[in-house]
Amino acid sequence: MVSDWETVIGLEVHVQLATRSKIFSGASTRFGAEPNTQACAVDLAMPGTLPVLNREAVHMAVKFGVAIGADIARVSVFDRKNYFYPDLPKGYQISQLDYPIVGRGEVEVALPDGSSKRIGITRAHLEEDAGKSLHEDFHGLTGIDLNRAGTPLLEIVSEPEIRSAQEAVAYLKQIHSIIRYLGISDGNMAEGSMRCDINLSLRRPGDEKFGTRCEIKNVNSFRFVDKAIETERERQADILEHGGSVKQETRLYDAERNETRSMRSKEVAHDYRYFPEPDLLPVHVSEELIESIRAGLPELPAQKVQRFRTQFGLGAYDAAQLAASRELAEYFEAAATGAGDAKTTANWVLSELLARINRDGLEISACPVAAASLGTLIARIQDGTISGKIAKTVFEAMWAGEGEPDAIIATKGLRQMADSGAIEQLVDDALAANAGQVEQYRATPADKRQRMFGFFVGQVMKASQGKANPQQVNDLLRNRLDGE
Amino acid sequence: MTISENDLARVAELARIRLDPATVTEVTRRIGNILGMIDRMQAVDTSAVTPMAHPLDTVQRLRPDEVTEPNRRDDFLAIAPVSEAGLYLVPRVID
Numbered sequence: 307m308v309s310d311w312e313t314v315i316g317l318e319v320h321v322q323l324a325t326r327s328k329i330f331s332g333a334s335t336r337f338g339a340e341p342n343t344q345a346c347a348v349d350l351a352m353p354g355t356l357p358v359l360n361r362e363a364v365h366m367a368v369k370f371g372v373a374i375g376a377d378i379a380r381v382s383v384f385d386r387k388n389y390f391y392p393d394l395p396k397g398y399q400i401s402q403l404d405y406p407i408v409g410r411g412e413v414e415v416a417l418p419d420g421s422s423k424r425i426g427i428t429r430a431h432l433e434e435d436a437g438k439s440l441h442e443d444f445h446g447l448t449g450i451d452l453n454r455a456g457t458p459l460l461e462i463v464s465e466p467e468i469r470s471a472q473e474a475v476a477y478l479k480q481i482h483s484i485i486r487y488l489g490i491s492d493g494n495m496a497e498g499s500m501r502c503d504i505n506l507s508l509r510r511p512g513d514e515k516f517g518t519r520c521e522i523k524n525v526n527s528f529r530f531v532d533k534a535i536e537t538e539r540e541r542q543a544d545i546l547e548h549g550g551s552v553k554q555e556t557r558l559y560d561a562e563r564n565e566t567r568s569m570r571s572k573e574v575a576h577d578y579r580y581f582p583e584p585d586l587l588p589v590h591v592s593e594e595l596i597e598s599i600r601a602g603l604p605e606l607p608a609q610k611v612q613r614f615r616t617q618f619g620l621g622a623y624d625a626a627q628l629a630a631s632r633e634l635a636e637y638f639e640a641a642a643t644g645a646g647d648a649k650t651t652a653n654w655v656l657s658e659l660l661a662r663i664n665r666d667g668l669e670i671s672a673c674p675v676a677a678a679s680l681g682t683l684i685a686r687i688q689d690g691t692i693s694g695k696i697a698k699t700v701f702e703a704m705w706a707g708e709g710e711p712d713a714i715i716a717t718k719g720l721r722q723m724a725d726s727g728a729i730e731q732l733v734d735d736a737l738a739a740n741a742g743q744v745e746q747y748r749a750t751p752a753d754k755r756q757r758m759f760g761f762f763v764g765q766v767m768k769a770s771q772g773k774a775n776p777q778q779v780n781d782l783l784r785n786r787l788d789g790e
Numbered sequence: 791m792t793i794s795e796n797d798l799a800r801v802a803e804l805a806r807i808r809l810d811p812a813t814v815t816e817v818t819r820r821i822g823n824i825l826g827m828i829d830r831m832q833a834v835d836t837s838a839v840t841p842m843a844h845p846l847d848t849v850q851r852l853r854p855d856e857v858t859e860p861n862r863r864d865d866f867l868a869i870a871p872v873s874e875a876g877l878y879l880v881p882r883v884i885d
Binding site: 343344350383388390444448451452579586 | 804805806843844846848849850851852853854855856857858859861862863866867872874875876877878879880881882883
């Protein structure tokens with residue numbers, strides 16, 4: 307029984323910072339360039355070159371720290387992490403070990419059941435990325451592209467406070483959302499701008515001590531994180547159930563087979579022999595810098611969720627979904643302002659709009675319907691010009707680029723019938739055309755009439771081509787059928 | 791702290807340094823002497839001293855985030871032992 311075990315998860319998230327140049331050199335960080343065209347002498351570890359730290363990378367790290375309420379180190383130190391691999395030309399990675407730039411902080415994550423959980427962040431430190439090894443066959447050799455070598459990374463390490471795949475994904479989404487709000491990373495997981503290592507162990511509920519953990523390296527999508535955790539949890543539970551013990555090791559998640567497997571590393575067990583980087587001096591962060599960064603912070607996802615709940619009366623989960631991306635949140639607010647009804651707008655954005663965005667694989671910024679136009683459309687439902695059902699037809703036309711809602715309603719003649727005389731006529735016609743059903747209806751006990759009543763409503767709505775106001779139709783029918 | 795010839799062999803392997811077997815005993819003795827000196831330094835009471843990350847008593851200068859390096863791929867590839875399709879080629883590193 308897998309449920310007898312408590313899952314303990316800690317995540318290490320590597321976020322690629324959105325600087326123009328590398329962390330220690332003036333080479334470009336642009337994605338997708340021809341191999342090795344953005345690897346300069348510093349990135350290649352040419353003799354005599356020295357690293358010079360990028361100010362923007364430091365500011366971005368501080369920005370993240372301030373956003374999660376973390377302690378910012380007034381003095382932080384870079385270290386060398388030594389290992390040999392061809393995509394690491396210096397033979398060491400410049401990272402931070404004992405004195406990271408960002409200390410203890412926390413984030414609050416929203417879970418699908420509407421509850422929320424605080425997850426501690428142990429630290430976040432600056433480091434450089436390695437290059438890329440291409441293992442396709444180059445006559446039995448490996449190809450090395452060093453464009454990515456020296457790209458600034460912020461490694462964010464969580465406390466082992468995550469207890470399920472669902473919480474892990476919610477935490478990652480929150481980190482993703484924060485870094486995008488702050489503009490310190492594009493968070494593009496497909497391009498490797500955000501990667502995740504998962505530390506997972508099991509223990510009996512109530513146990514103080516952690517079990518032996520495995521680390522799953524480099525998982526690069528929310529879905530894979532979810533699946534890798536599920537499959538690794540089952541693997542470990544299976545071992546423990548059968549009296550075995552989990553071996554501490556590094557594993558890889560294979561998405562095709564949906565399994566994790568041991569990285570059969572031939573290397574001697576890791577011994578990185580860290581020591582302070584002599585080529586870089588300690589980095590000082592002043593109080594003034596921290597305060598000026600704090601003053602310039604945008605409204606963050608958690609604050610936005612809170613405001614959406616109080617200002618617009620939205621539920622926790624809806625508010626969290628809308629606030630997940632800054633672009634979506636801004637779209638929603640602009641539409642709600644025009645619509646004059648935030649709750650209806652939230653429903654439209656989360657259902658109709660997102661369904662089409664996802665279906666067409668679009669970014670919200672490329673949405674063919676402007677926020678103001680959606681606002682107008684919803685206002686037309688509110689003022690009775692069209693019904694909610696007709697609004698969907700109008701929205702479809704707007705999506706197809708047929709223009710603004712008012713113009714579409716006018717050209718297609720979709721305006722709801724406001725003339726009660728005309729609706730009365732339709733009701734009378736419908737009743738006359740279905741005299742048999744009317745007889746039957748009246749012979750039926752009042753508490754069993756509802757379904758038959760729906761039949762008459764349908765007839766009238768059909769005759770009006772959906773343009774009659776459903777409430778008016780209901781009232782009139784009620785009057786005619788039950789009133790006599 | 792002392793160092794054995796086995797320790798030395800492991801450190802040399804991690805650092806990818808080839809040791810001439812004929813010198814192992816001598817190198818072990820000399821590194822042992824350095825460690826002995828460190829042991830003596832450890833005896834000094836440093837409880838009131840702030841750890842120092844760098845001998846220079848100054849602060850890291852930061853550079854503006856600007857792309858200043860041009861593409862010099864051809865120059866760099868020209869001095870690599872093997873290259874192809876803009877890539878540096880190295881002995882296969884994965885099994």
